[in-house]
Amino acid sequence: MWEYTDKVQQHFLHPHNVGEVENPSGTGDVGSLACGDALKLTLKIDKDERIVDAKFKTFGCASAIASSSALTLMVTGMTVSEAEKITNEDIADYLGGLPKEKMHCSVMGREALEAAIADYRGVTLPMAEGEVVCECFGVTDLEVIRAIKESDLRSVEEITNFTKAGGGCGKCEDRLRDILQATVSEGTVTPVQIEGPKRMTTLQKIKKIEEVLEREIKPVLRKDGGDIELVDVDGDFVMVSLRGACTSCAKSQTTLKEYVEKKLRELVLESLIVEAAK
Amino acid sequence: MNCDADKVIYMDNNATTRVAPEVVDAMMPFLTDCYGNPSSMYNFGGQVGKAITKARGQVAELLGAESSEIIFTSCGTESDSTAILSALQAFPEKRHIVTTRVEHPAVKNLCENVDRRTGHKHRVTRLQVESDGTLDMARYEEALADDTSIVSVMWANNETGVIFPVEKMASMAKERGILFHTDAVQAVGKIPINLGELDIDFLSLSGHKLHAPKGVGVLYVKRGTPFVPFLAGGHQEEGRRGGTENVASIVGLGKACELAGKMMAEENSRVKALRDRLEEGLLASVPKSMLNGHKTDRLPNTTNISFEFVEGEAILLHMNLYNICASSGSACTSGSLEPSHVLRAMGVPFTAAHGSIRFSLSIYNTEAEVDFVLEKMPSIIAELREMSPFWNAE
Numbered sequence: 001m002w003e004y005t006d007k008v009q010q011h012f013l014h015p016h017n018v019g020e021v022e023n024p025s026g027t028g029d030v031g032s033l034a035c036g037d038a039l040k041l042t043l044k045i046d047k048d049e050r051i052v053d054a055k056f057k058t059f060g061c062a063s064a065i066a067s068s069s070a071l072t073l074m075v076t077g078m079t080v081s082e083a084e085k086i087t088n089e090d091i092a093d094y095l096g097g098l099p100k101e102k103m104h105c106s107v108m109g110r111e112a113l114e115a116a117i118a119d120y121r122g123v124t125l126p127m128a129e130g131e132v133v134c135e136c137f138g139v140t141d142l143e144v145i146r147a148i149k150e151s152d153l154r155s156v157e158e159i160t161n162f163t164k165a166g167g168g169c170g171k172c173e174d175r176l177r178d179i180l181q182a183t184v185s186e187g188t189v190t191p192v193q194i195e196g197p198k199r200m201t202t203l204q205k206i207k208k209i210e211e212v213l214e215r216e217i218k219p220v221l222r223k224d225g226g227d228i229e230l231v232d233v234d235g236d237f238v239m240v241s242l243r244g245a246c247t248s249c250a251k252s253q254t255t256l257k258e259y260v261e262k263k264l265r266e267l268v269l270e271s272l273i274v275e276a277a278k
Numbered sequence: 279m280n281c282d283a284d285k286v287i288y289m290d291n292n293a294t295t296r297v298a299p300e301v302v303d304a305m306m307p308f309l310t311d312c313y314g315n316p317s318s319m320y321n322f323g324g325q326v327g328k329a330i331t332k333a334r335g336q337v338a339e340l341l342g343a344e345s346s347e348i349i350f351t352s353c354g355t356e357s358d359s360t361a362i363l364s365a366l367q368a369f370p371e372k373r374h375i376v377t378t379r380v381e382h383p384a385v386k387n388l389c390e391n392v393d394r395r396t397g398h399k400h401r402v403t404r405l406q407v408e409s410d411g412t413l414d415m416a417r418y419e420e421a422l423a424d425d426t427s428i429v430s431v432m433w434a435n436n437e438t439g440v441i442f443p444v445e446k447m448a449s450m451a452k453e454r455g456i457l458f459h460t461d462a463v464q465a466v467g468k469i470p471i472n473l474g475e476l477d478i479d480f481l482s483l484s485g486h487k488l489h490a491p492k493g494v495g496v497l498y499v500k501r502g503t504p505f506v507p508f509l510a511g512g513h514q515e516e517g518r519r520g521g522t523e524n525v526a527s528i529v530g531l532g533k534a535c536e537l538a539g540k541m542m543a544e545e546n547s548r549v550k551a552l553r554d555r556l557e558e559g560l561l562a563s564v565p566k567s568m569l570n571g572h573k574t575d576r577l578p579n580t581t582n583i584s585f586e587f588v589e590g591e592a593i594l595l596h597m598n599l600y601n602i603c604a605s606s607g608s609a610c611t612s613g614s615l616e617p618s619h620v621l622r623a624m625g626v627p628f629t630a631a632h633g634s635i636r637f638s639l640s641i642y643n644t645e646a647e648v649d650f651v652l653e654k655m656p657s658i659i660a661e662l663r664e665m666s667p668f669w670n671a672e
Contacts, residue, residue, distance in 0.1 A: 002591075012595065018665050033668055034628040036589065036609040036617065040667040057667035059632075061591035061608070065665065136616075168616055 004062060005096035011066035016073055019055045026120030028112035035137050035164065037064045037105065041071070041112040045120055049080045056112075063095075063102040067109040070094045080117055086110065087150055088162070103162045107147060133175050136168025141179055148183045154235045156180065177271070184237070185257075185273055200269060206233050208268045216263055221246060221255075228260065231277040238264060239277040252276070282601075287647045290603045291487075292436050292464055292580060292638035297530070298489040304533040305491070308526035316523055317514065326525055333532025337496055340535040341481065342472030349497045349515045350528050354463040354484030355384040357497035358430070360508035360519070361459040361480035362388055365428035366396055368457075368504035372427035373398060376456075378405040378413065378442075379623035384482075385430050385461050386619070405431075409625050410572040411440035418447060428457045433465035433481075437607055437620040437636055438571030439580025441469070445476050452477040457503065463487050467538035468545055468577050479503045485527060489640070490534035494527035541641050550578035552648050553639050557581040559652040564659050570626055570634060579639045582607070582621075584630035587669045588662040593635055596658040602651055607634040629668070 004012070024042035031038030037060030044053035054072040058065050071091055075083045088106040092098045098106055118125045130140030147153060147162045156176045160166040166176050200208070210230055221228055226246030232239040240260065246252050253276070261274035288296065314323035316330055334345045341348075351357045362375070362385070377389050388395075389402050403421040405413055413431075422429070429451045434441045448458040459480035465471065466481075467488035473481065481498040485491060499505050499518070511520020538545075560583055561567055570582040585593065590608025597604060607618030609632060616622070617631035626634070637651075663669040 012592070013599070015665065029667070033587070033632070036628070036632050038667055057665060059587065059666040059668055060589050062595050064589075065592060 002062070002099050002102065004066075004099070007070075007094075007096040008063060008066040008098065011069040011095065012062040015056075015065055015069035017053075017055045017069065017076075018057065020057060021053050021055045024116075026116040026118075028114065028116030028119060030111045030115055031060070031108055032138075033059065036060065037108060039064065039068050039108050039112045041068070041109075041116045043075070043116045043120065045080060051075050051078050051080065051083055060105065060108075061102070063098050063105040064108060066095055067091050067098070067105045068112075071109040071113060075113065080120065083113060084117060086113060088147075089151060100158075100161050103151070104164045107162055111143075133179070134163075134165035134168065134172045137164040139163050139165035144176060144179050145183050148180055153180065154184075154237060181236075181271070181273060184275075202233055205269065205272075206230070209233065209238060209264060209272075212264060212267045216267065217260055220259075226255075236269070236271045236273055238272050238274045240274060241277045285601050287600070287602045287643075287650060289637040289639055289643065289647075289651070290605055291640040292439075292636065293605055294486045294492065295489045295640055296642055297486075297491050298534060298537055300537060301490055301530045301533045305526040305530040308529055312525075316525060317512070329529050330523055330525065333528045336532035336536045337483075340466070340471070340539050341483075341498060342474045343498055344474075344501065346516075347473075347498050347501055349499060349518050350523060350531075351495040351497050351519060352493060352521075352524065353495045354382075354461065354482050354487075355495075356508065357480075357482030357484075357495045358382075358384045358459070358461055359388055360497050361482060361499075362392070362428055362430055363395060363508060364504070364506040365457045365459070365480075366392065366398075366400070367506040369427040370396075370398070372425045374401045374403070374423050374426040376403045376405065376418070376421045376426055376429040376431075378407065378431055380407055380411065380435055380437075380620040381430070381432055382436055382461055382463070385432070389430065401425075407623050411435060411438045411570070411620070411624050412572050412575060413442055413447075415443070415446070419450060422451065422454050422456060426451075426454070426456045428459055430459040430461065433460045433462035433471075434468070434577050434580075435571070435620060436464050437618055438582045438624075439464070439577035439638070440571045441465070441575050441577065444478065448477040448479075464577060464580075467535070467542070468579060470542060473498060473500070485531040485534065488534050488538050490531040491527050494524050494531050496531070544641055546578045549639050549641055549643065552643055552645060553579055553581055553637075555645070556637060556639070556648045556651060557583065559648075560655055563652065563656045567659075568630060570621060570624065570630075580636065581638075582634055582636045584621075584626065585633040585635065585659045586629050587666045588633045588659060590633055590635060592662050593633065593658060596662065597654070600650070600654050602654065605636045605638075607636065608632045 021042040021044045025045035026043045028041040040057045042055050043051050046052050054076050056068040056072055058068040088110040091106040091109045130142030133139055133141045133144055144163055144165055151162055153159055156166055156173055159176050166173050225244055227243035229241045231241050242252050256274055264272045312326055314326045316323055316327035334348045337348050338345045375389055392400050431442055433444050444460045451458040457479045460478055461482045463484045466483040479500045483496045485494040507518050509520045566586040568584050570584055590606025594606050607621045609617045621631040621634055
């Protein structure tokens with residue numbers, strides 16, 4: 001049984017604003033029966049661009065219905081430009097959180113809102129123009145990239161929880177891993193094609209990374225009066241802190257990516273991504 | 279902890295069952311005073327060994343088997359793994375398995391990943407089912423090959439209750455020198471089984487599906503069938519399954535088998551009548567609802583009904599408000615993103631698969647409970663459909 005917050009249960013059992021607004025100013029239709037959840041959001045927007053009424057119809061589980069109900073309450077009274085800023089995280093937060101496997105329900109809410117606003121403005125959504133990555137659930141690369149950035153996703157499993165991509169046949173997992181890597185690295189490195197990545201526990205990774213830092217990397221940096229320290233390992237993300245001369249070096253980012261990351265990928269795990277600790 | 283069991287309308291007996299009070303009584307001495315190890319030499323342990331012998335006899339009696347053919351295990355899953363891996367090791371040159379698309383994960387996932395366990399490449403034929411969940415016997419016959427080591431086909435499906443003709447299938451396998459395993463976890467106790475007359479080599483059963491506790495199962499191995507143990511260890515179960523016996527649960531399972539034998543007639547008359555009343559009532563009172571699975575080749579206690587255009591988890595949580603317990607084949611309840619592999623194999627459309635609810639009854643259900651469910655379900659479905667964007671569009 002899922003652990004739903006009281007707020008999710010309230011919104012599920014006693015949803016607000018069920019139905020359809022008459023003569024809506026904008027309609028957002030997302031999801032499908034095949035996917036197992038779908039949401040139709042209708043908005044009434046006045047001449048000052050303020051949302052005066054919002055209603056929903058949802059096919060889906062408790063969290064899909066609760067997310068829809070919450071969304072209508074959140075947007076009513078907002079201007080369109082205010083509503084545009086709502087993220088799926090905002091919807092989940094409003095409900096006191098959602099189980100991680102159910103985050104895609106909040107994403108569906110956000111998508112319906114965007115679709116309804118686009119419909120109101122008479123424009124096409126850029127998301128629909130992306131390339132479909134996950135055939136099973138019709139998820140585009142643009143949607144995946146956005147979810148990674150907005151919700152700070154760190155693994156393919158998290159991408160699936162948030163967007164459903166990869167949750168069907170699983171054939172797109174490699175592609176999702178590439179997108180994840182490219183997105184998090186913000187295009188500073190070309191995505192490396194990973195073939196059947198090795199599985200290592202975090203502890204194994206940390207030990208191996210430390211070993212390589214000591215043996216290979218530190219001696220080289222020290223020659224230039226710099227140094228490096230491992231701060232954290234989170235999945236495939238290696239957080240390091242550059243020390244000494246490196247801190248003031250304009251090329252430190254290049255050092256991190258071109259040298260440290262390259263070396264760690266070569267000697268530890270090819271899926272590793274090195275970042276400077278904040 | 280108080281579970282308010284008396285307030286619950288429990289119609290999820292294919293998931294697990296209430297431990298029969300008689301079973302609890304039979305077990306109690308072995309959870310308190312009679313704690314001796316059955317393998318010990320002194321009387322204090324030996325008498326516990328006798329209790330296991332009695333339980334073995336009770337299980338054998340229900341299955342129409344001999345006591346020596348009964349191996350106690352920890353669960354149905356262990357029994358399934360033991361049988362299939364034993365056959366593959368007994369005939370290492372045979373690299374083909376025949377199974378179905380609708381098996382329980384205990385068999386399905388094992389067969390799909392068997393290469394990793396054995397270090398060999400295996401071909402796995404997963405038989406397709408018809409839209410009513412039954413098997414095409416011609417296709418089964420075609421699938422049996424010279425290098426088939428084992429056929430593993432469930433006796434009755436856990437989701438739909440559909441019964442496969444395992445008696446005949448086992449004979450067909452035997453004629454070709456192929457071992458036959460059946461996961462009978464859902465069938466034992468619900469329909470008569472007489473293994474003495476059949477060509478079934480391995481049969482798995484699970485205690486908690488027939489009013490015994492969780493954590494005990496049985497693997498039946500026909501006399502003379504080559505066998506390689508799964509758990510190596512001591513001499514328990516005549517060296518066929520190491521590990522000190524789960525005495526209390528084994529005794530409980532024996533008692534539960536004895537009770538099941540006595541209750542078999544009631545299961546197939548009164549319980550079946552309740553199931554039919556529930557099924558007919560729901561199909562009549564809820565528009566756009568349909569039965570999943572064959573109407574008659576089916577367990578007497580199970581009905582699987584799809585309510586179109588609504589989602590299963592939402593239905594279950596509304597039923598939960600009335601303390602009605604059942605299951606769904608919807609994606610959201612499984613933790614995966616796709617609906618039940620059983621319903622998809624049957625070609626049930628997504629519109630219906632996501633809104634499927636399985637009710638599975640037991641001898642403890644009453645007519646009043648069925649009527650209560652019949653009273654509540656139509657409004658639950660109507661309320662959710664009111665919310666569904668696909669409902670008015672129809």
